[in-house]
Amino acid sequence: MDDATDDTNDGAPATITPEHDALLLDVMLGRLATYLRVCGYDALYALDEGIEHDDAVRERAVADGRRLITRDRDLAAATPGSVLLTARDVVDQLRELRAAGVELTPTERPTRCGTCNGQLESAEDDGFRPEYAPETGLVWRCVDCGQYFWKGSHWDDLTEAIERL
Template sequence: MPDRLLLDAMLGKLARYLRMCGYDAAYALDRGVEADDDLLAVATAEDRTLVTRDRQLATRAPRGVRIDSREVTDQLRELRRAGFELSLAGEPARCGRCNGPVEPIDEDASVPDYAPEPSETPCYRCRDCEQVFWKGSHWEDVRERIEGL
């Protein structure tokens, strides 16, 4: 299955889940793109599969995947049925906020007050937006949701 995706404006939560599964999942609203022709142009220019809830748009895309469900768990089920591999990566690879690449933080590095100490909990930083991540309760909640599909 493709690993470079573009998700339309109706699929922002799904984009975050896919990023946690290691997909390069660009989100239309992060790019300021909403119009169908603009979405198609971005998908083509960046060689991305367009994931959309819009039936007509999905058929117009060179590589389009239509999602019918509104709830993220059902959306994940649809993608799994379509052949997408859905499991959390061993280590975070993509930023849940901006989709940038994530890298481990050294144990002695300084982190924002909201983050745990890297010497106690492995942390990761987005190379693009500098958001700090770690595998905490949200990671486990997502793991359970995906395993329950």
Template sequence: MDSPSSASSLTRPTLFLDVMLGKLTTYLRMCGYDTAYALDRDVEDDDQILELAQVERRTLITRDELLSERAENGILLTSLDVIEQLRELDARGFDLSLSEPSRCSSCNGKLIRDDGESPEHAPNGKQIWRCQDCRKQFWKGSHWKSVERTLSDL
């Protein structure tokens, strides 16, 4: 696969992560990547994972060496640790920075600004985004700042 940084930000790769990479999925979604996750699709079988990644034209990211070799467009990660996995992707040219929230970290749906009523537990004055699919609300709170620190330390 070509380095993701060789393409413009408008043509970021769409991704499919296997069952071993659930934590990484959240980070990539928060960085704005369209990231499908096998367990979100109730898929664990390698053949089904490969088929979905191919049909949806997604880059498969996996820790499974055999699965990676079978993938038409795959990336093999070697680390068990999510921070080290992020470092591996950073070394491959992935843009791992936060901007405006654009993907739901729970379901991968697109986020839109929510100018309606803020939830009671959201801090006053915080911009709220709502997932178009699962309707979950997001704002830049303590979790956002924690992820931002983690990514800046890569």
């Protein structure tokens, strides 16, 4: 856990929030992206963006003004503002992020698509509810991929894991 650092402040923790920080997760952190999206982060996953090589990942983070989250020491050292993680387990990665100053609070309502990172809007506005969605509760639709979401057992599992940190 001691290796999680914010290079912009000589290794000292700095507050990272979904309101102020967009993230790019390298190819080793796909599962982590879903947890960060539950916390409201604009969290791109490198493989979903078709980028895999370190140079391309670094260039994308810098070009988009995104903070890079990575397990690759060399990539972290070469990318200003990056956060280096050492853990393989996603819950341990979340602990490292919290220690590095990353705010991890599940949102009251889903704001980001767990699949593609697109923004969610209320599906109630268009009057359509998929047959497979629960009959009660709010439903949201991703504006990018069209997938529907609701607060079900998957949401509960993700938020519970974050809250137990």
